Amino acid sequence: MAALSKEQLTAFLRGISLRQVRLASGLILFAYLVSHFLNHALGNISLEALATGVYLHMGLWQxxxxxxxFYAACLVHTALGIWALYERRQFRWKAIEPLQLALGLSVPMLVIAHIIGVRLGQTLYGHEKLYPQVLFLYWIWAPWRIWMMLAVMTIAWVHGCIGLYLWLRMRAFYKRAAPFLLAAAVLIxxxxxxxxxxxxRMVIDNDSVEWRAETQSQRQIGTPAEAQALERITDYFLFGYFGLIGVALVARGVRAINERRRGMISLSYGNGRTVxxxxxxxxxxxxLRNNVPHASVCGGRARCSTCRIRIIGDCSALPEPSQREAFVLGRVGTSDPSIRLACQLRPPTDLSFFQLFLPHTMSADGHESNPTRIGQERYLVSLFVDMRGSTKLAEKRLPFDTVFIVNRFLGAVSQAVIESGGRPNQFVGDGMLALFGxxxxxxxxxxxxxxAAAMIAVxxxxxxxxxxxDLREPIRFGIGINGGEVIVGDIGYRDHMVFTALGDPVNVAARLQDMTKSLACEVVISDEVRATAGLAADVxxxxxxxxxxxxxxxxxxxxTDAGTLSALVNEQQSAAA
Incomplete structure (x- = not known):
């Protein structure tokens, strides 16, 4: 058992990518930022509230x-920011991504003086620089620092919000949560x-000889010699940080020279275009470097599979997929070695391929605002409904009359679906697929x-x-309902794209609709839908x-009678309440 746990731990650690480390460290820093900002907000009440808040803030983070x-996250996130500067080979992505990188790299140089003056001063010399001391420095002693503080607050917050947006925008709940997240992003x-x-302003109003004696003593803010020592440390950190950025930039140049010395390769896109x-x-x-449109929703982070390509010819000489690439390819259910992610594959020799997602569907540098339209796996409930006897209905009627009756039927069905919270999706003859969830x-x-099934009956x-x-016999129908994980997205060609769901659960719903004929009933549902809806097993x-x-x-x-379903659902909800 212990050996198994060790193996699981090893597998887990090996599965951690730099992207996940960057995300985790960024979330820690953003949590600190939110805590610090909320503490600042107490200044709208009083200096006493501000002082109380800072003790709670320090109690947590110290x-x-x-x-x-926290400090490990600071170092790791800063190091990964510099690494991202080195690793990025071009900046033709959507503007939000290089903006995020530039803002992130500017935060340490703007905030380092504040951190060393407050935190390191406390550690080395026992200073007690809390809000009265810091606000005096900013508002009375060196007012130019006010703009520095506002700048770093804005830059750090925007950087963090961009990171959260790029992380959450592909999540199923993001569309519902977006208004609340935007409100928090503005209000905080x-x-x-x-x-x-x-x-x-309160510090300026309170400023007096007595107040300075109480809050600006050497024990609290230190001596001039100690201040000079902290300034020298700040300079050393800044020199070191700028040096690291310089090393990253020089390394980029060296890499570019070495790449050209190693030679050039040709990439053929399968449509006659070669670069x-x-x-x-x-x-x-x-x-992107050669302005060739290429689909990529996640911006080349291996968070989606929209940049997939199929290799033409022998692919045995290509490097093996990385762990992240293998995970994404496995997630979309492909084991074909000729299918690769364009954002992860770095071919060592000439390569011919074609893109699986056409670039006219989504541009290379313009991300779709709604990721669900491009492709997303999620749980949906599929409802298939079919009109019985439509062929017989059309035998002795004019075509227009038949179309009129079928349209009235589909209208009645669609109205029921929409009023129940679903979405009419596909119309095939006299049948329809509706999606819920x-x-x-x-x-x-x-x-x-x-x-919806009950309302369709009504x-x-x-x-x-x-x-x-006008009818020799009443219109009859059959309904099949099934739920499960499906792929939703736009399917089609150019101007003929249709949003729909693909997957075995949808096919099963169609089979259940056919089954209503042999079972002589109006609705057949999977037992999973019955259980998930909360209906008792014996009803x-x-x-x-x-x-x-x-x-x-x-x-x-x-x-047998679809109309009874509404009462069953209402009874279950009443019992649960």
Whole structure:
């Protein structure tokens, strides 16, 4: 057992990428920033509230394990920022990404004097530089520092918000959370800066000989000699930091020279376009450098698979996929060695390939504002509904009359789906696919689909009454409902793109709709949908069904009258409440 745990730990550590380390360290620093900003905001109340807040803030962040974690995050995040400067081979990405890098690199040089003056002064000399001492320095002794503080607050906050946006924008919940995140992104720094201003004005109002004697003693702010020593340390840190940035820039130049000395390679795009690039560039970097449109939603971070390419010819000489590339390719279910991520593949020799995602669907440097449109895996509930007897209906009617009746049927179905919270998706003849769960939880999506089935029965019954003089027999229908993990995105070609869902759960829903004929019922749902919706196991008849394309039989539930589903769902919710 111990050996197994050790192996699991080793596998976990090997699976950690630089991207994950950068994200984790950035989240720690952003949490500190939020805590510090909220502390600043207390200045809108009083200096006493500000003083109380700073003791709580220090109590948390000066707790030894958290202190170690915080300073480790500072060093790691700064080092990875410099490494990103070296690693990035061109800056033709969307403007937000080089902006984030530039802002991140500027934060240490702006904040280092504050950190050394306050934190290191306390460690080396026992200074007690809290808000009265710092605000006196900024607002009375050196007012130019006010603009420095406001600049670093703005830069650090914008840098952190960009990082959070690039991380969260691909998440399923982001669309719902975006308004609240935007409100927090605006309100927190605004209240913080207002608090900084109000507390500074209060310090100016309180300034007096007695107040200075109480708050500006040598024990609290140190001696001139100690201040000079801290300034020298600050200069050393700045020189070292600028030196590291300079080393990164020089290393970039050396790398470029070495790449050209190693030779050039040709990349052929399969459409007659060929570019010559130095060895060492990724395929995506080569595309961007030569202004060749290339799909890439995540900006080349191996967070998506939209930059995928298929290698033409022998691919045995290519380098093996990195752990991150292998993870992404495995996530999309491909083991074909000719399928690679363009952002990760750095070919050592000439290469021919073609892109799997056409660049007209998404530009190389313009990210789609809605990632779901491009491709995302998520849990959805699929509802297939089909009109029975449409062929017989059309036998003795004019084509226009038949189309009119079918459209009225599909309208009744679509109205029920929309009012229940779903989305009509595809219309195929006299049938329709509807999707539930694009913006709701799994349980709510299942309940919405069941309510939609009940409402479809009501709407079709009303339609039958409306058309009773024109119909030889009432319109009948069959519904299949199933849930599961599917891929949603835009499918099609150029101007003929359709947003839809792909996956086995959708196919199963269509099979369940066909099954309503043999079971002589209006609705067949998978047992998973029944259980997820919270319906009791004994309220619906159970059947074991063979599903084409599946090895194991599937438990399904048959509902003779779709209208009864609404009462069942409402009863379950009332019982749960």
């Amino acid at each position: 707790f030894l394990p958290i202190t170690i974690l 720094p605004t209240l913080s800066m207002l608090g900084f201003y109000q507390s500074g 010559r690039v130095p060895k060492g560039l990724s395929v995506l970097e080569a595309s 694009l913006s709701t939880s799994r349980q709510e999506a299942c309940r919405q689909a069941l309510r 709407n079709v019954d009303d339609l039958n009454k409306f058309l009773e003089h 619906l008849p159970q059947h074991e069904a063979e599903i084409r394309g599946r090895n194991e039989p599937m438990i399904v539930r048959a509902i």
